[in-house]
Amino acid sequence: EADTALHRVKETGRNALILFAHEMHQAVAEHYALEQDLRRALAQGELRLYLQAKVDAHGEVWGAEALLRWQHPTRGWVSPGQFIPIAEDSGLIVTVGAWVLDQACELIAREAERGRVLRIAVNVSPRQFLQSDLVGHIRQTLSRTGIDPRCLTLEITEGLLLKGTADVLARMEELATMGLRFSIDDFGTGYSSLAYLKRLPLHELKIDQSFVRDVPRDGNDVAVIEAIVSIAHHMGFKVVAEGVESAEQQAFLIAQGCDYFQGFLHHRPEPATQWLERVGLARPPAGV
Numbered sequence: 001e002a003d004t005a006l007h008r009v010k011e012t013g014r015n016a017l018i019l020f021a022h023e024m025h026q027a028v029a030e031h032y033a034l035e036q037d038l039r040r041a042l043a044q045g046e047l048r049l050y051l052q053a054k055v056d057a058h059g060e061v062w063g064a065e066a067l068l069r070w071q072h073p074t075r076g077w078v079s080p081g082q083f084i085p086i087a088e089d090s091g092l093i094v095t096v097g098a099w100v101l102d103q104a105c106e107l108i109a110r111e112a113e114r115g116r117v118l119r120i121a122v123n124v125s126p127r128q129f130l131q132s133d134l135v136g137h138i139r140q141t142l143s144r145t146g147i148d149p150r151c152l153t154l155e156i157t158e159g160l161l162l163k164g165t166a167d168v169l170a171r172m173e174e175l176a177t178m179g180l181r182f183s184i185d186d187f188g189t190g191y192s193s194l195a196y197l198k199r200l201p202l203h204e205l206k207i208d209q210s211f212v213r214d215v216p217r218d219g220n221d222v223a224v225i226e227a228i229v230s231i232a233h234h235m236g237f238k239v240v241a242e243g244v245e246s247a248e249q250q251a252f253l254i255a256q257g258c259d260y261f262q263g264f265l266h267h268r269p270e271p272a273t274q275w276l277e278r279v280g281l282a283r284p285p286a287g288v
């Protein structure tokens with residue numbers, strides 16, 4: 001009887017292993033297929049730039065965040081949460097990221113020609129920041145488009161700050177000297193130390209939406225937000241709250257002293273040109 005039981009366990013184990021190997025194979029094949037598709041996506045114009053407004057406490061649009069969208073010919077919309085990690089792994093992020101930066105700068109330039117100030121924040125992933133000739137590329141793009149560099153913010157994550165500190169710092173200093181702004185995205189969700197905050201040329205912290213979701217009910221989230229706002233303001237940074245969906249959250253965040261707000265309550269991400277037709281932007285000389 002013990003033998004049959006043992007036999008059964010072995011069988012189950014083997015089946016589980018086969019199932020596991022099969023699922024692994026599926027995942028790898030899926031990853032590879034998406035990577036191949038992404039390679040062609042840029043050339044075939046399947047990537048789109050969306051913008052989501054960043055508003056102030058009065059609901060005035062201060063700027064926007066650029067968010068990538070991929071309309072795949074057969075899969076439909078693929079979310080950046082799915083394809084950005086693949087782009088990172090494969091190194092495609094360098095090309096994809098350069099495309100996003102160029103698009104953003106061209107939009108800023110086009111609006112400037114219409115006499116409007118458009119500020120755009122672009123997400124820059126760790127590999128893009130470290131592997132590409134980011135500084136050279138941005139320098140070229142700025143001179144080609146002639147935009148005010150203060151209109152361009154780079155959103156980086158704590159993950160980057162864990163990578164190559166000296167190199168990261170040097171690049172950030174160079175870009176900040178050129179006039180670009182830096183924002184820490186998803187602030188509070190990474191594992192980096194707070195010590196970097198005083199060493200890096202930062203302008204802004206973005207409170208991750210996981211902390212915003214349950215305020216004002218969740219006392220722990222309230223404490224985290226209070227702490228972030230306090231640290232940021234003492235260090236001279238602006239604070240953006242991400243994922244603001246309700247008027248109640250908004251009221252709480254205003255009372256906490258957050259400077260800017262992003263979320264479905266205000267605007268959903270929208271195709272860039274469509275968004276720009278609809279939204280009111282400041283005209284110079286309103287300070288950049």
Ligand code: C2E
Nearest residue numbers: 067068080081084100123124125243244245262263264269
């Ligand atoms: P993120 O930079 O933190 O962007 C914020 C995400 O929150 C966006 O998701 C946005 O659509 C979503 N969001 C905005 N308001 C709300 C809200 O009120 N409620 C909820 N539940 N969500 C909201 P999305 O567009 O799917 O992008 C996901 C992530 O993909 C981004 O997170 C960013 O890390 C990455 N990503 C997007 N575009 C790019 C890009 O051009 N380059 C790089 N490197 N990463 C990108």
Ligand code: MG
Nearest residue numbers: 065123155185
């Ligand atoms: Mg972001």
Ligand code: MG
Nearest residue numbers: 185186206242
């Ligand atoms: Mg974020």
Ligand code: MG
Nearest residue numbers: 185186208209
């Ligand atoms: Mg995120």
